Amino acid sequence: MSTLITNIAELMTQDLEHRVLKDAAVVVEGERIAWIGSAASAPAADDAVDAGGRAMLPGWVDSHTHLLFAGDRTAEFEARMAGESYSAGGIAVTVDATRATSDFDLTRLALGRVAEAVSQGTTYLETKTGYGLTVEEEARSARIASTVADQATYLGAHLVPAGMDAGEYTDLVCGPMLAAVRPFVQWADVFCETGAFTEEQSRRVLAACRDAGLGLRVHGNQLGEGPGVRLAVELGAASVDHVNHLSGADVEALAGTWSGWDATSGTGERGTVATCLPACDLSTRQPLAPARALLDTGVQVALASNCNPGTSYTSSMAYCVATAVLQMRLSVHEAVRAATYGGALALHKDQGADADGERAVGSIAVGHRADLHVLNAPSATHLAYRPGMPLTYAVWRAGVRER
Numbered sequence: 570m571s572t573l574i575t576n577i578a579e580l581m582t583q584d585l586e587h588r589v590l591k592d593a594a595v596v597v598e599g600e601r602i603a604w605i606g607s608a609a610s611a612p613a614a615d616d617a618v619d620a621g622g623r624a625m626l627p628g629w630v631d632s633h634t635h636l637l638f639a640g641d642r643t644a645e646f647e648a649r650m651a652g653e654s655y656s657a658g659g660i661a662v663t664v665d666a667t668r669a670t671s672d673f674d675l676t677r678l679a680l681g682r683v684a685e686a687v688s689q690g691t692t693y694l695e696t697k698t699g700y701g702l703t704v705e706e707e708a709r710s711a712r713i714a715s716t717v718a719d720q721a722t723y724l725g726a727h728l729v730p731a732g733m734d735a736g737e738y739t740d741l742v743c744g745p746m747l748a749a750v751r752p753f754v755q756w757a758d759v760f761c762e763t764g765a766f767t768e769e770q771s772r773r774v775l776a777a778c779r780d781a782g783l784g785l786r787v788h789g790n791q792l793g794e795g796p797g798v799r800l801a802v803e804l805g806a807a808s809v810d811h812v813n814h815l816s817g818a819d820v821e822a823l824a825g826t827w828s829g830w831d832a833t834s835g836t837g838e839r840g841t842v843a844t845c846l847p848a849c850d851l852s853t854r855q856p857l858a859p860a861r862a863l864l865d866t867g868v869q870v871a872l873a874s875n876c877n878p879g880t881s882y883t884s885s886m887a888y889c890v891a892t893a894v895l896q897m898r899l900s901v902h903e904a905v906r907a908a909t910y911g912g913a914l915a916l917h918k919d920q921g922a923d924a925d926g927e928r929a930v931g932s933i934a935v936g937h938r939a940d941l942h943v944l945n946a947p948s949a950t951h952l953a954y955r956p957g958m959p960l961t962y963a964v965w966r967a968g969v970r971e972r
């Protein structure tokens with residue numbers, strides 16, 4: 570079964586050549602993109618969809634979410650808006666609510682959040698554990714995460730539970746808890762920040778998880794300058810996320826990780842993606858991450874929602890893109906790239922087409938997964954020009970029309 574989507578006013582491919590085609594068409598065959606080019610030379614297909622002169626871009630790749638939770642933290646948000654500052658301790662409120670929720674309800678809540686994201690153009694997403702914090706609860710979250718998201722991350726090192734010794738809890742995270750979650754996750758993450766995990770504890774967790782075969786990610790430099798970026802670079806993490814407070818040395822270190830990468834062919838030695846979370850920055854009144862400086866220094870950047878009940882209760886990638894353009898000084902093309910290809914790079918899903926059985930996401934090219942987002946607008950510029958407007962018109966996820 571093939572579908573020709575034609576009359577696309579602007580096709581922002583976010584492929585390696587950064588092509589933006591006018592008056593374009595795309596053919597979807599099963600789960601893959603089979604053809605792209607000018608509408609005038611499009612081949613025939615079983616079915617046809619008229620995009621009506623709208624813009625198409627890759628579906629958003631949300632590479633950082635925390636969707637496995639119950640309850641909300643409205644009171645904490647209100648206190649913050651009244652002047653209190655964010656601290657890691659709020660996580661415990663969500664842990665209590667999550668533990669008190671059945672498997673069925675936790676799954677239903679997470680699926681509802683995924684559906685919300687997909688309806689706004691997200692077609693590939695990662696989610697994390699981290700609101701369980703016991704062996705059984707983290708294993709449960711990891712199991713459910715693996716069924717609701719495309720990729721799952723183990724974040725047992727989110728907060729030391731009340732009444733536990735930090736060293737003993739770190740042992741648990743590196744030992745029995747890791748063994749229990751291992752079948753369900755691809756990645757491990759650690760909240761390396763004052764009030765959460767120290768540099769030494771974070772290094773221990775990351776090393777144990779790496780030895781268990783997991784890829785690494787780090788929550789770092791969110792609330793102040795600290796060891797997060799250094800640790801991510803030292804251990805070869807795929808991404809370091811938040812990155813609000815960076816020293817010049819942090820930026821240089823991140824740029825250095827990309828010195829062996831050839832961005833024009835998408836080959837070479839991968840570095841550590843800097844994942845900026847602007848919705849979280851606004852909701853916690855932190856300075857926006859220096860995405861402009863990171864890009865200018867040669868760092869690969871991703872934008873993600875960080876959807877969670879404490880610091881960023883939104884899955885709107887369009888909101889992140891609008892903020893990146895209006896306030897972080899990215900061009901529309903750069904912001905959309907960070908929210909699509911950048912996320913794929915951070916999740917190691919930027920490559921693969923037909924031959925190897927893997928399908929790249931985050932860019933529109935033949936053989937890639939057919940994850941497509943049509944805007945109710947003639948160009949992607951409208952994402953920033955009309956911020957806050959519901960611009961998602963149609964969504965294909967792995968070739969299936971979702972909206």
Ligand SMILES: N=CN[C@@H](CCC(=O)O)C(=O)O
Nearest residue numbers: 659660760788875877879880
């Ligand atoms: N920073 C650590 N973890 C989450 C927040 C978790 C929470 O406050 O519930 C984040 O990415 O912002």
Ligand SMILES: [Zn+2]
Nearest residue numbers: 633635788875
């Ligand atoms: Zn997070």
